[in-house]
Amino acid sequence: MTSTADAPRPPGRPRSVRADEAIIEATLDLLAEGSTIEAISVEAIAARAGVGKATIYRRWAGKDALLHDALRTLKGEPPQPSGRSVREDLVALVGAVGQNIDPRAAKIMPCLVPNVKRNAEHYALYQSIVEPRRAVMREVLRRGIRDGELRPDIDVEVTLALITGPLLIQRMLNWNPDLDETTLPARVVDQVLAGIQAR
Amino acid sequence: MTSTADAPRPPGRPRSVRADEAIIEATLDLLAEGSTIEAISVEAIAARAGVGKATIYRRWAGKDALLHDALRTLKGEPPQPSGRSVREDLVALVGAVGQNIDPRAAKIMPCLVPNVKRNAEHYALYQSIVEPRRAVMREVLRRGIRDGELRPDIDVEVTLALITGPLLIQRMLNWNPDLDETTLPARVVDQVLAGIQAR
Known part of the structure; x- marks a missing residue:
């Protein structure tokens, strides 16, 4: 019983x-x-x-x-920042930009993308997926400013676009065939950290 | 006669x-x-x-x-660099990224873009339009290195992607609705020039 x-x-x-x-x-x-x-x-x-x-x-x-x-x-969870350094966290987060873990994404995303700017429903859906990922990166940048790793006067929103844009255009469009996607995240983050101006 | x-x-x-x-x-x-x-x-x-x-x-x-x-x-001619400063030339060139002068582009480009990575013919066509514009920017960066405005060790190809990516994702996808497209070229160039690392 x-x-x-x-x-x-x-x-x-x-x-x-x-x-x-x-x-x-x-x-x-x-x-x-x-x-x-x-x-x-x-x-x-x-x-x-x-x-x-x-x-x-x-x-x-x-x-x-x-x-x-x-x-x-389709995208899986964004990587969780380890907190050891801004550089390490950004390289990991940037490495996940434009990546999908599900093979069906290759069929679904190209149909969603061209409609994102033309259709409010698509756009809201797109932003609901993208904004949480931006938020994780934004928090890493703010932590870097608090901890003195980053300059306090940086333009946080533009920095998000700077580190995301190259990976997104490369993975979406193969924008520059001479760039290697696997080394690009570290090259992007290093160049953004250091700047290019002569001192 | x-x-x-x-x-x-x-x-x-x-x-x-x-x-x-x-x-x-x-x-x-x-x-x-x-x-x-x-x-x-x-x-x-x-x-x-x-x-x-x-x-x-x-x-x-x-x-x-x-x-x-x-x-x-559809795109018109890329702006000709004035040669006065790297900053001025890059802001003008970045301002033209993702811009089209012909209203038919709004119908044509979204159909071309999702096929760029899937179709070799589309990709060759896309690159034949994009590469000459990258070449103009590349030359501005190389001039900046020669003239001492830019550090000699910069990663030129990554810098091209850094200044182009944000405008392309913003104009193609309105990637971050909080960014203003009209001020973005100068903000991008200034942040790339200066870097974000604490000195």
Whole structure:
């Protein structure tokens, strides 16, 4: 005679985690197969995931919230700063710029990118993914100023664009075929730290 | 009695210039209406321009050469460095990054950009437009090193990416909505010149 509390849990992950994953996977599959952000529907995602629409609405406020979570899984989590030095943290963070951990990103991102400036829904989605990553870098720069590693008069927002821009244009466009993506993060950070003006 | 040499020229531009312009305009119109780089044909361009195919092939070696010239007219000529100072020249050159002088660019460029990394023909076309602009900036940096305005050990190729990247991601994606595009070129150049490291 076993009470409910003592009953062994069924093997594998709990059902709700499996459903969440199936819903995210279905969303990414549909996007990778060519569904646009506008056209994709909660109905289609539910059908593909083998769940009811109610299961989706129990977990996400709506399509935008689900798309946000789905696109975020393409990129993975941003690296956590170790705090040892500004240079080390920036090189790690810059190395993750424009990187995706999911191969479906190669199909999904090029369709999202050209619409980012033309469509408010795409733009909000894009910013909801980009801004938290900028925030991590911003905090590293502010810590560097507090700790005296960086000059107190630096233009923090421009510095974020300086360290991000080269990696983004290189990974998105192969902007300069003579630049090597693997060494670029350290070269960018070193040049931004040192400046180029003669002293 | 008038000799041929004395005959007044017909008013307006010579016929060949008008034909060149009509062909370029027809190419840009077709691209702006949704023709892809792959699908657009010399036949369709000739028909739209009201010229024969032979007229096009007399002026351009083929479709790629014509597309190159057509896309180049979207951007206009890069600013010519004044030579007064590295800062002044870089601010002017960086100000032109991601800028187009023709309104059809807003329809054409977003379709070209996502294909640049996936399609060798698009990529060659893209580089044929971008590399001459990089070359002008590169020469300004090299002049700055020769004249002692810049440190001799700077990483020239990375510096090109540093000054170009922020404007490109901002104009292409409005990457950080808190950055103002009009003041960004000077802020970028000043920060790259000075560096951010405490001295």
